[in-house]
Amino acid sequence: MTQYARLRWEGRRLWTTRGRQAASDGLRRALEHLLAESRKIVPLDEGTLERSGRVDVDGLNGSVSYDTVYAVRQHEELTWKHLPGRSAKYLERPMNSERDVMLRLMAVPLRGWLRG
Numbered sequence: 001m002t003q004y005a006r007l008r009w010e011g012r013r014l015w016t017t018r019g020r021q022a023a024s025d026g027l028r029r030a031l032e033h034l035l036a037e038s039r040k041i042v043p044l045d046e047g048t049l050e051r052s053g054r055v056d057v058d059g060l061n062g063s064v065s066y067d068t069v070y071a072v073r074q075h076e077e078l079t080w081k082h083l084p085g086r087s088a089k090y091l092e093r094p095m096n097s098e099r100d101v102m103l104r105l106m107a108v109p110l111r112g113w114l115r116g
Contacts, residue, residue: 022113026106037094
């Protein structure tokens with residue numbers, strides 16, 4: 001189960017090695033935050049789904065995913081009962097509610113690099 005978002009940068013300075021690294025670091029920070037927030041509401045029985053969550057960043061591409069055979073079904077099935085505080089849409093909800101925080105986390109290393 002993977003949730004996608006796209007950020008587009010129009011500046012030229014980003015294409016330097018340091019600029020790309022700053023952008024990649026910011027992306028990793030934002031995705032780690034998303035994973036932490038999603039783990040707070042991921043359906044929980046034995047914890048297998050929660051432990052399968054991971055962040056992958058390759059340059060300027062990244063993802064948060066949960067890797068079990070039932071991850072997608074748990075995410076999409078709105079009629080299933082869960083423990084209090086746990087729910088379906090465990091990636092989508094924090095992706096939407098934490099958008100501003102994630103953008104700020106992505107901006108911190110870029111801002112430092114641009115000022116440097």
